[in-house]
Amino acid sequence: MRDLLEVTESGLYCERGDFHVDPWRRVPRAIITHAHADHARPGSDRYLCAASGKTVLRTRIGGGSPIDTLRHGESLSLNGVRVSLHPAGHLLGSAQVRIEHGGETWVVTGDYKLHDDPTCEPFEPVRCDVFVTESTFGLPVYRWREPAAIAADINAWWRANRDAGRTSVILAYALGKAQRIAAMVDPSIGPLVGHGAVMKIVEAYRASGVRLPPIDRVPPRARRVGDGRALVIAPPSVLGGSWLNVFGESSVAMASGWMTLRGVRRRRGFERGFAVSDHADFPGLLHAIDASGARRVLVTHGFSDSLARYLRETRGLDASVLPTHFTGETPPDAMGSDDDVPDDADTLEPRVADAAPAPPPDAASP
Numbered sequence: 001m002r003d004l005l006e007v008t009e010s011g012l013y014c015e016r017g018d019f020h021v022d023p024w025r026r027v028p029r030a031i032i033t034h035a036h037a038d039h040a041r042p043g044s045d046r047y048l049c050a051a052s053g054k055t056v057l058r059t060r061i062g063g064g065s066p067i068d069t070l071r072h073g074e075s076l077s078l079n080g081v082r083v084s085l086h087p088a089g090h091l092l093g094s095a096q097v098r099i100e101h102g103g104e105t106w107v108v109t110g111d112y113k114l115h116d117d118p119t120c121e122p123f124e125p126v127r128c129d130v131f132v133t134e135s136t137f138g139l140p141v142y143r144w145r146e147p148a149a150i151a152a153d154i155n156a157w158w159r160a161n162r163d164a165g166r167t168s169v170i171l172a173y174a175l176g177k178a179q180r181i182a183a184m185v186d187p188s189i190g191p192l193v194g195h196g197a198v199m200k201i202v203e204a205y206r207a208s209g210v211r212l213p214p215i216d217r218v219p220p221r222a223r224r225v226g227d228g229r230a231l232v233i234a235p236p237s238v239l240g241g242s243w244l245n246v247f248g249e250s251s252v253a254m255a256s257g258w259m260t261l262r263g264v265r266r267r268r269g270f271e272r273g274f275a276v277s278d279h280a281d282f283p284g285l286l287h288a289i290d291a292s293g294a295r296r297v298l299v300t301h302g303f304s305d306s307l308a309r310y311l312r313e314t315r316g317l318d319a320s321v322l323p324t325h326f327t328g329e330t331p332p333d334a335m336g337s338d339d340d341v342p343d344d345a346d347t348l349e350p351r352v353a354d355a356a357p358a359p360p361p362d363a364a365s366p
């Protein structure tokens with residue numbers, strides 16, 4: 001019997017329902033787990049996403065292709081295949097796709113995390129027969145601290161900088177991570193300032209009903225901003241450019257799950273690393289896999305080989321790797337586009353790759 005979902009040259013495809021999930025080429029109907037560029041590409045004829053993620057998805061893909069929506073838990077039938085979306089906890093509107101046909105249920109997670117995030121719906125375990133899971137941080141070394149403890153660290157760093165008259169700059173991916181950081185920190189310490197790329201998504205979040213603290217923009221042609229009290233949230237691509245000059249003396253930190261690795265922190269040219277990720281850590285992946293009840297697990301997007309082997313050996317599961325991209329080629333539009341990979345993949349990724357253990361190719365440049 002053919003599988004309900006198969007990898008084709010356009011990506012994960014359900015022939016029975018005639019739709020793709022997170023396709024990497026233009027297709028007639030694309031179901032989108034979330035709006036990060038390695039999952040949501042422009043140009044398809046028709047999209048389907050979670051209702052809470054529609055504004056963000058439109059901001060990212062632009063254009064006029066219709067975007068259909070489902071509320072989380074609501075379902076529809078596509079050529080007799082039942083499709084529903086369930087919160088993935090990764091960023092606003094991120095969804096796991098549940099696909100049911102002929103008594104068999106598949107779940108495609110997209111990216112997900114289990115930790116608290118005030119800017120999105122919490123991850124919801126979904127029972128299934130086949131669980132297609134990401135594995136960005138699928139090695140035992142990756143274990144996150146509680147978000148409240150990380151927030152306390154960021155606040156303490158910001159407060160110390162402010163007391164020394166130094167601007168705090170935190171580098172975070174513009175979609176999801178930046179808004180989560182804004183919602184995590186204590187805005188009574190000083191003003192929050194956002195880079196333009198961050199503010200574009202802040203507006204989409206606000207238009208979608210997410211409450212965020214006041215965040216200032218950097219005015220055009222500004223020569224000096226703040227008086228050393230601000231927390232500036234900017235994408236990693238500002239490193240090494242002149243954009244940061246308007247803030248005067250500053251301390252620069254990176255917010256990324258990769259900051260777990262000391263070597264990555266040391267070699268990157270910023271003073272602090274906060275290991276805050278929008279992906280599940282290793283225990284989180286195992287928890288989600290166990291909660292799915294699936295006997296068959298397809299691992300993708302990250303440390304797929306080692307996680308699949310771990311699941312076979314420790315859980316006795318039918319676990320294997322599902323390839324994410326066409327063989328031997330990475331779609332050029334996806335370079336440096338993942339949430340936990342710095343925007344500026346050209347300058348930053350080789351150093352991530354140096355650090356042991358190295359992220360696999362599809363995590364380093366999805």
Ligand SMILES: [Zn+2]
Binds near residue numbers: 034036090111338
């Ligand atoms: Zn993502």
Ligand SMILES: [Zn+2]
Binds near residue numbers: 038111339366
């Ligand atoms: Zn991703």
